Amino acid sequence: MRDHNTAQIEIPRLYRNVVPLGLFDISIKHAPLNARIKETLLADVISEISNSNYEEIHILLLAQNVNRIRTLFMSWLPALGLTAKLKSKGFIFPSGSMLWIMNPREINPDDLPFLKLKRCVICDAHSIQEQVFNELSDISDLLVCAGHQTVRDHWFYRFSKNVECYQFTADQICAQFEDQWERVKELSQDYSRDERRRYFNLEDIIISHLNFNRFAESRLWIKTDRKITALHPKQQEYAQDTDGTPIVPYYLTPLNKRYLAMKRMAVKQGKKQRFLLLKYRRGGFTTLEQGLSYHQCVEFSYSQCITLAHTHNSTKRIFRIAKLYHERDPRHPGLISD
Secondary structure (H helix, E strand, C coil): CCCCCCCCCCCCHHHCCCCCCCCCCEEEEECCCCCCHHHHHHHHHHHHHHCCCCCCCEEEEECCCHHHHHHHHHHHHHHHCCCCEEECCEEECCCCCEEEEECHHHCCCCCCCCCCECEEEECCHHHCCHHHHHHHHHCECCEEEEECCCCCCCHHHHHHHHCEEEEECHHHHHHHCHHHHHHHHHHHCCCCHHHHHHHHHCCCCCCCCHHHHHHHHHHCEEECCCCHHHCCHHHHHHHCCCCCCCEEECCCCHHHHHHHHHHHHHHHCCCCCCCCCCCCCCCCHHHHHHHHHHHHHHHCCCCCCCCCCCCHHHHHHHHHHHHHHHHHCCCCCCCCCC
Protein backbone atom coordinates (compact mmCIF):
# COMPACT_ATOMS: atom_id res chain seq x y z
CA MET A 1 0.00 0.00 0.00
CA ARG A 2 3.02 2.24 0.25
CA ASP A 3 3.23 2.31 -3.54
CA HIS A 4 -0.17 3.26 -4.93
CA ASN A 5 0.85 2.12 -8.41
CA THR A 6 0.97 -1.54 -7.33
CA ALA A 7 -1.61 -3.90 -5.96
CA GLN A 8 0.42 -4.71 -2.84
CA ILE A 9 -1.61 -4.20 0.32
CA GLU A 10 0.22 -3.68 3.59
CA ILE A 11 -1.26 -2.02 6.66
CA PRO A 12 1.14 0.67 7.98
CA ARG A 13 2.42 -0.29 11.42
CA LEU A 14 0.95 2.99 12.73
CA TYR A 15 -2.54 1.54 12.35
CA ARG A 16 -2.01 -2.07 13.39
CA ASN A 17 -3.75 -1.48 16.71
CA VAL A 18 -6.78 -0.14 14.83
CA VAL A 19 -7.30 -2.68 12.04
CA PRO A 20 -8.65 -5.22 11.63
CA LEU A 21 -11.69 -3.41 12.93
CA GLY A 22 -13.69 -4.96 15.72
CA LEU A 23 -17.37 -5.12 16.54
CA PHE A 24 -17.80 -1.69 18.12
CA ASP A 25 -18.06 1.86 16.78
CA ILE A 26 -14.74 3.69 16.70
CA SER A 27 -13.41 7.16 15.97
CA ILE A 28 -10.06 7.93 14.36
CA LYS A 29 -8.69 11.47 14.70
CA HIS A 30 -5.62 12.43 12.72
CA ALA A 31 -3.64 15.56 11.92
CA PRO A 32 -4.53 17.27 8.60
CA LEU A 33 -1.86 15.40 6.62
CA ASN A 34 -1.87 12.60 4.08
CA ALA A 35 -2.03 9.91 6.74
CA ARG A 36 -3.06 7.14 4.28
CA ILE A 37 -6.06 6.49 6.49
CA LYS A 38 -8.44 6.07 3.55
CA GLU A 39 -6.20 3.39 2.02
CA THR A 40 -5.96 1.62 5.37
CA LEU A 41 -9.72 1.58 5.90
CA LEU A 42 -10.31 0.50 2.30
CA ALA A 43 -7.94 -2.45 2.79
CA ASP A 44 -9.84 -3.52 5.90
CA VAL A 45 -13.17 -3.22 4.09
CA ILE A 46 -11.88 -5.50 1.29
CA SER A 47 -10.71 -7.99 3.91
CA GLU A 48 -14.18 -7.94 5.52
CA ILE A 49 -15.88 -8.71 2.20
CA SER A 50 -13.40 -11.41 1.14
CA ASN A 51 -13.81 -13.19 4.49
CA SER A 52 -17.60 -12.97 4.53
CA ASN A 53 -17.95 -16.64 3.48
CA TYR A 54 -20.37 -15.71 0.71
CA GLU A 55 -22.66 -13.90 3.14
CA GLU A 56 -24.33 -10.99 1.39
CA ILE A 57 -23.24 -7.81 3.15
CA HIS A 58 -23.39 -4.11 2.28
CA ILE A 59 -20.60 -1.71 3.26
CA LEU A 60 -20.31 2.03 2.58
CA LEU A 61 -17.04 3.95 2.40
CA LEU A 62 -17.80 7.68 2.35
CA ALA A 63 -14.98 10.06 1.41
CA GLN A 64 -13.90 12.87 -0.84
CA ASN A 65 -11.78 12.15 -3.96
CA VAL A 66 -13.72 8.94 -4.56
CA ASN A 67 -12.37 8.49 -8.10
CA ARG A 68 -8.87 7.86 -6.74
CA ILE A 69 -10.22 5.41 -4.15
CA ARG A 70 -12.28 3.54 -6.74
CA THR A 71 -9.26 3.29 -9.03
CA LEU A 72 -7.10 2.01 -6.19
CA PHE A 73 -9.75 -0.53 -5.25
CA MET A 74 -9.91 -1.89 -8.80
CA SER A 75 -6.10 -2.17 -8.93
CA TRP A 76 -6.06 -4.34 -5.81
CA LEU A 77 -8.71 -6.85 -6.90
CA PRO A 78 -6.57 -9.01 -9.28
CA ALA A 79 -3.83 -9.54 -6.69
CA LEU A 80 -6.44 -10.68 -4.18
CA GLY A 81 -8.15 -13.03 -6.59
CA LEU A 82 -11.41 -11.11 -6.29
CA THR A 83 -13.81 -9.91 -8.95
CA ALA A 84 -16.37 -7.14 -8.73
CA LYS A 85 -18.51 -5.22 -11.17
CA LEU A 86 -19.17 -1.53 -11.04
CA LYS A 87 -22.85 -0.88 -10.45
CA SER A 88 -24.13 2.65 -9.98
CA LYS A 89 -21.94 4.13 -7.23
CA GLY A 90 -20.78 0.78 -5.85
CA PHE A 91 -19.16 -2.54 -6.63
CA ILE A 92 -21.06 -5.84 -6.52
CA PHE A 93 -19.28 -9.12 -5.77
CA PRO A 94 -20.26 -12.64 -6.92
CA SER A 95 -21.56 -13.35 -3.41
CA GLY A 96 -24.02 -10.48 -3.79
CA SER A 97 -22.11 -8.32 -1.33
CA MET A 98 -21.95 -4.64 -2.21
CA LEU A 99 -19.26 -2.07 -1.53
CA TRP A 100 -20.45 1.50 -1.97
CA ILE A 101 -17.70 4.11 -2.44
CA MET A 102 -19.38 7.50 -2.45
CA ASN A 103 -18.71 11.20 -2.09
CA PRO A 104 -20.72 12.99 0.65
CA ARG A 105 -22.28 15.15 -2.07
CA GLU A 106 -23.71 12.00 -3.66
CA ILE A 107 -25.64 11.17 -0.49
CA ASN A 108 -29.28 12.18 -0.49
CA PRO A 109 -30.66 11.32 2.97
CA ASP A 110 -34.16 11.14 1.47
CA ASP A 111 -33.18 8.69 -1.28
CA LEU A 112 -30.44 6.31 -0.11
CA PRO A 113 -29.53 3.46 -2.52
CA PHE A 114 -29.31 1.00 0.40
CA LEU A 115 -31.57 0.08 3.31
CA LYS A 116 -29.10 -1.57 5.68
CA LEU A 117 -25.33 -1.46 6.10
CA LYS A 118 -23.17 -3.91 7.99
CA ARG A 119 -20.48 -1.27 8.20
CA CYS A 120 -20.34 2.44 7.42
CA VAL A 121 -16.87 3.96 7.11
CA ILE A 122 -16.89 7.76 7.06
CA CYS A 123 -13.61 9.41 6.07
CA ASP A 124 -13.20 13.21 6.19
CA ALA A 125 -15.74 13.16 9.03
CA HIS A 126 -14.89 16.77 9.91
CA SER A 127 -16.50 17.92 6.65
CA ILE A 128 -19.62 15.73 6.72
CA GLN A 129 -23.01 17.27 7.51
CA GLU A 130 -24.70 16.05 10.67
CA GLN A 131 -27.90 15.16 8.80
CA VAL A 132 -25.95 12.75 6.59
CA PHE A 133 -24.29 11.18 9.64
CA ASN A 134 -27.61 10.76 11.45
CA GLU A 135 -29.24 9.05 8.49
CA LEU A 136 -26.32 6.65 8.02
CA SER A 137 -25.99 5.83 11.71
CA ASP A 138 -29.64 4.75 11.82
CA ILE A 139 -29.09 2.02 9.23
CA SER A 140 -25.53 0.88 10.11
CA ASP A 141 -24.54 -1.99 12.40
CA LEU A 142 -21.01 -0.59 12.80
CA LEU A 143 -19.73 2.99 12.42
CA VAL A 144 -16.11 3.94 11.76
CA CYS A 145 -15.50 7.69 11.52
CA ALA A 146 -12.12 9.26 10.70
CA GLY A 147 -11.25 12.94 10.38
CA HIS A 148 -9.50 15.99 11.76
CA GLN A 149 -10.02 17.61 15.15
CA THR A 150 -13.24 19.65 15.16
CA VAL A 151 -14.96 22.33 17.20
CA ARG A 152 -16.97 21.19 20.21
CA ASP A 153 -20.42 21.61 18.69
CA HIS A 154 -19.59 19.37 15.71
CA TRP A 155 -21.17 15.90 15.59
CA PHE A 156 -17.75 14.26 15.08
CA TYR A 157 -16.51 15.77 18.35
CA ARG A 158 -19.50 14.38 20.24
CA PHE A 159 -19.25 11.00 18.50
CA SER A 160 -15.56 10.69 19.41
CA LYS A 161 -16.35 11.30 23.08
CA ASN A 162 -18.80 8.40 23.20
CA VAL A 163 -16.84 5.65 21.44
CA GLU A 164 -13.33 4.22 21.47
CA CYS A 165 -11.14 6.92 19.93
CA TYR A 166 -7.71 6.52 18.32
CA GLN A 167 -5.60 9.66 17.79
CA PHE A 168 -2.62 10.19 15.49
CA THR A 169 -0.67 13.42 15.82
CA ALA A 170 1.46 15.11 13.17
CA ASP A 171 4.65 13.75 14.78
CA GLN A 172 3.32 10.18 14.71
CA ILE A 173 2.22 10.49 11.07
CA CYS A 174 5.50 12.05 9.95
CA ALA A 175 7.48 9.33 11.73
CA GLN A 176 5.61 6.79 9.56
CA PHE A 177 5.39 8.89 6.38
CA GLU A 178 8.44 11.16 6.15
CA ASP A 179 7.14 12.93 3.04
CA GLN A 180 4.63 14.76 5.28
CA TRP A 181 7.23 16.91 7.06
CA GLU A 182 7.12 19.40 4.18
CA ARG A 183 3.34 19.57 4.50
CA VAL A 184 3.69 20.38 8.19
CA LYS A 185 5.99 23.29 7.34
CA GLU A 186 3.49 24.62 4.79
CA LEU A 187 0.53 24.43 7.16
CA SER A 188 2.48 25.95 10.05
CA GLN A 189 2.58 29.25 8.17
CA ASP A 190 -1.23 29.34 7.94
CA TYR A 191 -2.13 28.27 11.47
CA SER A 192 -1.83 30.21 14.71
CA ARG A 193 -0.18 28.61 17.75
CA ASP A 194 -3.53 27.50 19.19
CA GLU A 195 -4.60 26.08 15.84
CA ARG A 196 -1.36 24.11 15.52
CA ARG A 197 -1.92 22.64 18.99
CA ARG A 198 -5.46 21.68 18.06
CA TYR A 199 -4.88 20.30 14.56
CA PHE A 200 -1.32 18.91 14.82
CA ASN A 201 -1.36 17.64 18.42
CA LEU A 202 -5.13 16.99 18.60
CA GLU A 203 -5.43 18.95 21.82
CA ASP A 204 -8.95 19.54 23.05
CA ILE A 205 -8.87 23.34 23.30
CA ILE A 206 -11.33 26.04 22.29
CA ILE A 207 -10.07 28.17 19.43
CA SER A 208 -10.50 31.63 20.92
CA HIS A 209 -11.47 34.87 19.24
CA LEU A 210 -7.81 35.88 19.46
CA ASN A 211 -7.36 33.78 16.33
CA PHE A 212 -9.93 35.97 14.61
CA ASN A 213 -7.68 38.99 15.22
CA ARG A 214 -4.91 37.33 13.25
CA PHE A 215 -7.35 36.17 10.57
CA ALA A 216 -8.77 39.70 10.18
CA GLU A 217 -5.39 41.39 9.90
CA SER A 218 -4.07 38.97 7.29
CA ARG A 219 -7.16 38.26 5.18
CA LEU A 220 -9.93 40.84 5.63
CA TRP A 221 -10.23 44.29 4.03
CA ILE A 222 -12.78 47.01 4.77
CA LYS A 223 -13.88 50.36 3.40
CA THR A 224 -13.53 53.19 5.88
CA ASP A 225 -14.32 56.90 5.96
CA ARG A 226 -12.75 57.47 9.37
CA LYS A 227 -10.14 60.21 9.71
CA ILE A 228 -6.71 58.93 8.84
CA THR A 229 -5.42 59.88 12.28
CA ALA A 230 -8.01 57.53 13.84
CA LEU A 231 -6.81 54.53 11.85
CA HIS A 232 -4.32 51.86 12.85
CA PRO A 233 -0.77 52.69 11.64
CA LYS A 234 -0.87 49.80 9.16
CA GLN A 235 -4.19 51.08 7.80
CA GLN A 236 -2.77 54.58 7.44
CA GLU A 237 -0.14 53.25 5.04
CA TYR A 238 -2.89 52.17 2.63
CA ALA A 239 -5.20 55.13 3.19
CA GLN A 240 -2.86 58.08 2.79
CA ASP A 241 -2.29 57.69 -0.96
CA THR A 242 -5.86 56.65 -1.86
CA ASP A 243 -8.38 58.77 -3.74
CA GLY A 244 -11.96 58.32 -2.59
CA THR A 245 -12.97 55.90 0.14
CA PRO A 246 -9.89 53.86 1.06
CA ILE A 247 -9.89 50.08 1.38
CA VAL A 248 -7.59 49.00 4.20
CA PRO A 249 -6.71 45.83 6.14
CA TYR A 250 -9.10 45.10 9.00
CA TYR A 251 -7.63 45.85 12.44
CA LEU A 252 -9.94 45.53 15.41
CA THR A 253 -10.48 48.64 17.52
CA PRO A 254 -10.07 48.54 21.32
CA LEU A 255 -13.88 48.63 21.62
CA ASN A 256 -14.17 45.65 19.25
CA LYS A 257 -11.71 43.69 21.38
CA ARG A 258 -13.56 44.58 24.57
CA TYR A 259 -16.82 43.39 23.00
CA LEU A 260 -15.27 40.04 22.05
CA ALA A 261 -13.79 39.68 25.53
CA MET A 262 -17.24 40.13 27.07
CA LYS A 263 -18.65 37.42 24.79
CA ARG A 264 -15.82 35.04 25.77
CA MET A 265 -16.47 35.73 29.43
CA ALA A 266 -20.16 34.88 29.04
CA VAL A 267 -19.28 31.57 27.36
CA LYS A 268 -16.80 30.64 30.12
CA GLN A 269 -19.51 31.36 32.70
CA GLY A 270 -21.65 28.70 31.04
CA LYS A 271 -24.22 31.07 29.56
CA LYS A 272 -25.94 30.33 26.27
CA GLN A 273 -24.41 32.07 23.29
CA ARG A 274 -27.28 34.52 22.81
CA PHE A 275 -26.06 38.12 22.67
CA LEU A 276 -28.11 41.30 22.55
CA LEU A 277 -26.05 44.40 21.74
CA LEU A 278 -27.38 47.89 22.43
CA LYS A 279 -25.02 50.07 20.40
CA TYR A 280 -24.58 53.44 18.81
CA ARG A 281 -24.46 53.90 15.03
CA ARG A 282 -21.26 53.36 13.06
CA GLY A 283 -19.40 51.75 15.92
CA GLY A 284 -17.97 49.03 13.68
CA PHE A 285 -19.99 46.21 15.23
CA THR A 286 -21.78 45.24 11.99
CA THR A 287 -18.40 45.02 10.26
CA LEU A 288 -17.08 42.91 13.13
CA GLU A 289 -20.03 40.50 13.15
CA GLN A 290 -19.82 40.08 9.37
CA GLY A 291 -16.14 39.31 9.78
CA LEU A 292 -16.91 36.68 12.43
CA SER A 293 -19.53 35.10 10.16
CA TYR A 294 -17.14 35.07 7.18
CA HIS A 295 -14.40 33.56 9.36
CA GLN A 296 -16.78 30.82 10.54
CA CYS A 297 -17.89 29.92 7.01
CA VAL A 298 -14.45 29.75 5.39
CA GLU A 299 -12.65 28.04 8.28
CA PHE A 300 -15.25 25.47 9.33
CA SER A 301 -16.87 23.27 6.69
CA TYR A 302 -20.65 23.26 6.28
CA SER A 303 -21.16 26.29 8.52
CA GLN A 304 -24.25 28.40 7.88
CA CYS A 305 -24.55 32.04 8.98
CA ILE A 306 -27.56 34.30 8.50
CA THR A 307 -27.76 38.10 8.66
CA LEU A 308 -31.12 39.86 8.93
CA ALA A 309 -31.74 43.60 8.71
CA HIS A 310 -34.83 45.78 9.07
CA THR A 311 -34.99 46.79 5.38
CA HIS A 312 -34.00 45.27 2.06
CA ASN A 313 -31.53 48.10 1.35
CA SER A 314 -29.86 47.63 4.73
CA THR A 315 -29.51 43.92 4.06
CA LYS A 316 -27.86 44.62 0.69
CA ARG A 317 -25.50 47.15 2.27
CA ILE A 318 -24.44 44.70 4.98
CA PHE A 319 -23.97 41.92 2.43
CA ARG A 320 -21.55 44.16 0.49
CA ILE A 321 -19.25 44.01 3.53
CA ALA A 322 -19.10 40.21 3.29
CA LYS A 323 -18.64 40.35 -0.50
CA LEU A 324 -15.66 42.67 -0.07
CA TYR A 325 -14.16 40.26 2.44
CA HIS A 326 -14.43 37.46 -0.09
CA GLU A 327 -13.15 39.50 -3.04
CA ARG A 328 -10.05 40.72 -1.19
CA ASP A 329 -9.31 37.54 0.77
CA PRO A 330 -6.04 36.16 -0.71
CA ARG A 331 -7.16 32.62 0.15
CA HIS A 332 -10.88 32.95 -0.53
CA PRO A 333 -12.77 29.71 -1.27
CA GLY A 334 -14.81 29.28 -4.41
CA LEU A 335 -18.50 30.18 -4.42
CA ILE A 336 -21.32 27.87 -5.46
CA SER A 337 -23.64 30.85 -6.03
CA ASP A 338 -24.12 34.49 -5.06
